[in-house]
Amino acid sequence: MHNLNFETANAIYIHFPFCSSKCPYCDFYSTKYTKLGVDQFWAALFMELKELSRTTKNNLVQTIYIGGGTPSLIEPVFVAELLQKIKYRFKVPPTAEITMEVNPASVTEEKIIKLKRAGINRLSVGIQSFNDQHLSFLGRRSNAENNKKILSLIDNYFDNYSADLIFALPNQSLNEFEQDLEEILKFSPPHISLYNLELHENTPFHEQYKKGNLKLPAEELDADMYELALEKLNTAGYRHYEISNFCQPGYRARHNYLYWLYQPYLALGPGASGFDGSCRYQNFRDLEKYIDYYNPERFTFAEIMDLKKKNKKSFSELLKNKKKLDVNNKAKIRKINCLTAEEKMAEYSFLALRTDNGLFYHKFYQKFKRDFKTIYKAEIEELIKNKLIIEANGRIYLTTRGRELANEVFLKFLLD
Ligand code: SF4
Numbered sequence: 001m002h003n004l005n006f007e008t009a010n011a012i013y014i015h016f017p018f019c020s021s022k023c024p025y026c027d028f029y030s031t032k033y034t035k036l037g038v039d040q041f042w043a044a045l046f047m048e049l050k051e052l053s054r055t056t057k058n059n060l061v062q063t064i065y066i067g068g069g070t071p072s073l074i075e076p077v078f079v080a081e082l083l084q085k086i087k088y089r090f091k092v093p094p095t096a097e098i099t100m101e102v103n104p105a106s107v108t109e110e111k112i113i114k115l116k117r118a119g120i121n122r123l124s125v126g127i128q129s130f131n132d133q134h135l136s137f138l139g140r141r142s143n144a145e146n147n148k149k150i151l152s153l154i155d156n157y158f159d160n161y162s163a164d165l166i167f168a169l170p171n172q173s174l175n176e177f178e179q180d181l182e183e184i185l186k187f188s189p190p191h192i193s194l195y196n197l198e199l200h201e202n203t204p205f206h207e208q209y210k211k212g213n214l215k216l217p218a219e220e221l222d223a224d225m226y227e228l229a230l231e232k233l234n235t236a237g238y239r240h241y242e243i244s245n246f247c248q249p250g251y252r253a254r255h256n257y258l259y260w261l262y263q264p265y266l267a268l269g270p271g272a273s274g275f276d277g278s279c280r281y282q283n284f285r286d287l288e289k290y291i292d293y294y295n296p297e298r299f300t301f302a303e304i305m306d307l308k309k310k311n312k313k314s315f316s317e318l319l320k321n322k323k324k325l326d327v328n329n330k331a332k333i334r335k336i337n338c339l340t341a342e343e344k345m346a347e348y349s350f351l352a353l354r355t356d357n358g359l360f361y362h363k364f365y366q367k368f369k370r371d372f373k374t375i376y377k378a379e380i381e382e383l384i385k386n387k388l389i390i391e392a393n394g395r396i397y398l399t400t401r402g403r404e405l406a407n408e409v410f411l412k413f414l415l416d
Pocket of ligand 1: 018019021022023026027028030068069070103
């Protein structure tokens with residue numbers, strides 16, 4: 001079994017695996033929110049944090065991202081405690097970007113203020129639409145009015161935030177999507193993410209699709225919506241810096257950008273996946289297994305704090321003599337996949353191509369000591385001929401059509 005080995009911690013992703021209910025399109029790992037479940041998860045998470053901190057040589061962290069699931073269900077006091085624990089084990093400079101995802105249905109003005117006080121300096125809010133019919137179809141618990149209210153509150157309290165929209169929904173017209181774009185632009189969010197609806201296997205939407213009960217818009221309409229968004233956001237001064245992401249100057253999502261730069265990042269929580277620079281790992285999508293492994297005594301957060309006060313001992317010491325973490329049996333908690341040189345080159349290539357900077361030949365050479373143009377000669381020629389990429393000044397980057405058909409482009413870089 002390979003052990004994870006981080007030259008540098010770089011970025012930390014925390015997966016909070018709870019939601020109030022499951023949206024029928026979503027394939028992120030989450031389970032029903034219960035207070036007890038969250039309490040026990042929290043205690044387990046702190047143990048994983050300790051374990052992973054030991055795999056890093058340089059513990060400097062540039063970004064932290066709390067995603068999910070629905071992290072806005074967390075009480076801000078837990079968020080403050082988590083950030084404190086991270087800062088105890090890692091070096092987190094004051095300039096670090098610390099993002100948390102919020103769902104408009106589970107956040108209030110009071111919570112927004114408390115999250116800021118807890119140390120969160122960027123919010124990412126899942127708006128998805130301002131159309132009540134589409135929101136209800138997506139299984140969202142918020143409505144258009146509440147989405148506007150929450151966006152305006154976030155805008156009042158946070159300089160840096162992002163808002164997500166989903167497009168290419170069944171029965172969505174170009175005009176309806178244009179209204180969504182216009183509504184979001186009224187708030188001038190520093191960052192906007194746009195995703196077209198994807199049908200993931202094992203989701204209720206995919207089941208409906210297989211039975212013929214759900215139809216996505218035609219590809220041409222999907223492309224028209226994307227092009228409309230590019231035009232409107234460009235006119236409004238946004239930089240289209242990644243296939244699905246747009247920002248005002250200086251507001252690129254630093255955390256996600258590290259993924260596209262092929263940098264390592266730690267990921268914690270059931271269902272989270274991380275990368276140490278050589279190996280990718282995926283924690284199993286199983287909360288019970290996760291708690292069994294990291295918090296076998298099933299302590300709750302309050303119990304730990306209480307025991308800690310009485311015994312003046314850390315949580316890990318309390319566990320030490322009861323059940324030792326089975327360090328030789330990490331297979332129980334995560335799958336680690338170490339990449340071949342070819343796989344690394346392919347991943348590097350398609351991640352770089354997601355960004356508007358594209359892939360610089362000299363950077364590829366610096367990383368792999370191989371000449372990109374020699375390895376992928378045929379692929380580059382074919383993609384240029386099909387007007388999916390442009391080659392200029394020692395780099396290649398996607399055309400607008402290439403961005404629309406990005407997955408087809410990326411497949412070309414997977415060598416046999
Ligand atoms: S709230 Fe978010 S994470 Fe939870 S089911 Fe819906 S889309 Fe998925």
